[in-house]
Amino acid sequence: RIVYVNEDYLPEEEARVSVFDRGFVMADGVYEVVSVLDGKLIDFDGHQARLKRSLEALQIRNPLSDEDYLAAMRKLVEDNDITDGTIYLQVTRGNPGDRDFAFPPEDTQPTVVMFTQSKPGMADSPAAKTGWKIITTEDQRWARRDIKTVQLLFPSLAKMEAKAKGADDAWLVEDGKVTEGTSNNAYIVKNGTIITRELSSDILHGITRAAVLRFAREAQMKVEERSFTVAEAQDADEAFVTSASAFVMPIVAIDGAQIGDGKVGSVARRLREIYLDESRKAAI
Ligand code: PLP
Numbered sequence: 288r289i290v291y292v293n294e295d296y297l298p299e300e301e302a303r304v305s306v307f308d309r310g311f312v313m314a315d316g317v318y319e320v321v322s323v324l325d326g327k328l329i330d331f332d333g334h335q336a337r338l339k340r341s342l343e344a345l346q347i348r349n350p351l352s353d354e355d356y357l358a359a360m361r362k363l364v365e366d367n368d369i370t371d372g373t374i375y376l377q378v379t380r381g382n383p384g385d386r387d388f389a390f391p392p393e394d395t396q397p398t399v400v401m402f403t404q405s406k407p408g409m410a411d412s413p414a415a416k417t418g419w420k421i422i423t424t425e426d427q428r429w430a431r432r433d434i435k436t437v438q439l440l441f442p443s444l445a446k447m448e449a450k451a452k453g454a455d456d457a458w459l460v461e462d463g464k465v466t467e468g469t470s471n472n473a474y475i476v477k478n479g480t481i482i483t484r485e486l487s488s489d490i491l492h493g494i495t496r497a498a499v500l501r502f503a504r505e506a507q508m509k510v511e512e513r514s515f516t517v518a519e520a521q522d523a524d525e526a527f528v529t530s531a532s533a534f535v536m537p538i539v540a541i542d543g544a545q546i547g548d549g550k551v552g553s554v555a556r557r558l559r560e561i562y563l564d565e566s567r568k569a570a571i
Contacts (some may be wrong), residue, residue, distance in 0.1 A: 310379030525552030
């Protein structure tokens with residue numbers, strides 16, 4: 288696999304980042320995951336806009352232009368022969384040459400890394416037909432979840448807790464209300480209304496969330512942006528999650544309680560179809 292590191296395209300074995308890199312020693316960096324379908328990038332503009340917001344929030348200089356990122360992503364897709372898959376992009380505060388809590392000087396070059404992950408047929412994943420089973424667990428992340436930082440240890444622990452319990456993923460819960468999934472936004476459907484937590488620093492502002500809510504409203508579906516409890520979710524007609532890599536993924540059980548009839552719901556199925564159709568059309 289050819290990967291990108293600081294303007295170089297290298298075989299993955301040859302790519303190097305310093306041991307002092309702030310991303311490595313302090314999780315001082317941000318990332319994006321962009322899906323590729325039919326060799327084209329999905330929601331590129333949305334991911335670029337959020338990358339810039341994350342960098343600004345952490346006062347990390349953005350070393351590249353939108354055009355540079357686009358050109359690099361397209362080159363990686365081509366060099367690695369990616370039809371369907373994802374592109375991972377990470378920008379860290381760079382290498383100060385030593386370890387120090389204070390930020391390095393302004394002119395320190397941020398580190399940019401990009402790599403592809405090939406996932407042939409990812410839009411037809413069998414899981415989308417049977418749905419995921421999830422557990423819930425207390426949300427113990429920091430309070431700025433609107434910044435897409437590389438500090439993913441808590442979501443990783445929650446994912447392992449889900450796996451240990453035979454589930455596919457975990458929803459995180461704070462003050463009795465669901466915030467989001469480990470790496471996705473969370474939704475329920477009750478009497479035809481789609482309910483998902485409102486935007487704030489409590490959750491990541493999902494690019495897929497924004498697109499799916501827009502398509503839902505355009506299709507005259509009712510949308511309510513508000514938080515909900517685990518009990519309300521277990522009593523809902525449907526549940527699902529959204530993310531750049533899972534698209535719209537139905538949820539069929541929460542903490543062992545079946546949702547609706549335990550099968551993939553019609554709203555989730557329809558939103559997945561609309562999202563995939565529309566984003567393929569708009570892909571660049
Ligand atoms: N919430 C969290 C915590 C995430 O990590 C992600 C994606 O990685 C999402 C939501 C979904 O965001 P997007 O739709 O932009 O992929």
